[in-house]
Structure formats: structure tokens, C-alpha cells
Amino acid sequence: MPIENLARSDVVTAPEDESVEELATRMDESHVGSIVITDGDEPIGIVTDRDLAMRVIGDGMDPSEATASDVMSEDLATVDHTAGFYRATELMSEHGVRRLPVCDDSGELVGIITFDDLNELLADEHMQFSDVIQAQRPEY
Template identity: 35%
Template sequence: MNTGSICTRDVTVCGPQASILEAAQLMREQHVGDLVVVETIGGRRVPIGMLTDRDIVLAIVAKQANPEKIFVNDVMSSPPALVNEGDDLWLAASRMRLNGVRRLPVVDTEGALAGIVSLDDLLEAVSKLVSELWLVTGRQSHIEQKNRA
């Protein structure tokens, strides 16, 4: 299983020159807590940063700054920690841990945005694997009984 197989393909994005107010409104409209900040390079959307609702609270709200006069590129985390579509889930989890993030943009072989993978996505995939492994123990005795009958 790789990150491309579990990531969300419909990613909410913004450009680095959007105001924080515009970014916050976009988050609210799309019901998301983060935006992948992209630039279009050679016709491809390339991730250059991440902006989270927490970034907005810490950099704007807590400092009582004007969200209309501060731009995404002033607040975003850059460069973003990324994973490739073909990377396995262990690498994604490790990258999240090392970078202290809960979400990673997923890129294709050319570096274009392909999706986003979250900690919740990883937990769901791992829980499905653990459930499947648990079923092995019950199935093993059933097969043994069937073969010996």
C-alpha cells in the first residue's frame, strides 16, 4: 500500500499572494483546516507551502494583525514536507513524525500536486490491516479443521 492509494485527490489550494482573510474564507467554505499553497510551474500545480488554521491563529489572531494586509506567503510553512505517490505508509508516517505535521501533500513523479494524506488516512489504513491480520487467527483454525475432516 502506498500514499497514492489512500490520499485524498480533491485538495483545496491557494496561491502565495492570497490574503490571509481570503485563505481563511476558503478554509471555511471548503470545510478544511489546511491549504496546500501552490505555484503553477510548466502547467503543473507544485506545492510550495502549507497553511493551517493554527498558523492563522498564531500569526494573525493572537497578534491582532490585519488578515487583509498579510499574505499567505508571509505565514505559510515552507518548504512543505512532501511524499510521493509511490511512497509507502511507513515513510509517510515517519515524515509526519520528523516534521511534526499531521498532513502531507502527495506529489507525482514530476513534482505536481496529486493529493494530500493525513494522519487520519494512515490510521484508517493501518486499522484495516490490523483487522485483516486479526481475522487470520480465526481462519487458521477453521482451515485446519476443514482439512482434517
């Protein structure tokens, strides 16, 4: 199944000059753990709640002066919208990330897939598999 069918299309985004304070507020209001930093429709970085804790608070930055570009991860791993489930898990493992922005053929952001989304999908698949086995089991 293509990632585009699994990914969330309601990605929270921000420009690289957005303040860290605003990023934190938006994460809280949107109930997300990351914000994809974009230049137009192209993802150029990501800021996670961990980035805010480690790079802002941990490094003693002034949150009122720091911007997304100061704390974002720039070596952004993305996944093509036509890639499959296994490719997404490979990329997450290779890059040590829990979130992958999903891009279309022109490199524009179309969604995001998270480790938790993939785990939820696996749990659903296991449940369906269990139901099939239970239905096929003879009664004694």
C-alpha cells in the same frame, strides 16, 4: 501500498497572494484544516488552521491585509507518490507535521495524505486482522 492509492486527490489549493480571510473561508467551506499553497501546480507552502490561529490572531496581524505568503510554512515536507505508508509516517515524524502533500515525479501536486488518513487506514487494518483471528479461533 503506494501513497498515491491512499492520498486524497481533491486537495484545496491557493496562490501565495490569496488573503488570509479567503483562506479561512475556503477551509471552512471545504471542511479542511489546511490549504496547500502552490505556484502553478508545484506546492511551495501550506497554511493550516493552526497557522491562522497562531500567526494571524496570536501575532495580531490584520486578517484583511495578510496573505498566504505571510503565514504559510515554507519548509514544506512532501512525499513522492510512489512512496509507501511507512515512508509517509517517517516523514511526518521527522518534520513534525500532520499533513504531507503528495507529488509526482515532476514535483507537481497530485494529492495530500494526513495523519488522520493514516490512522484510519491502521484502524481498518487492525479490524481486518481481528476478523481473521476471530474466524480462525476454534469454538469451545
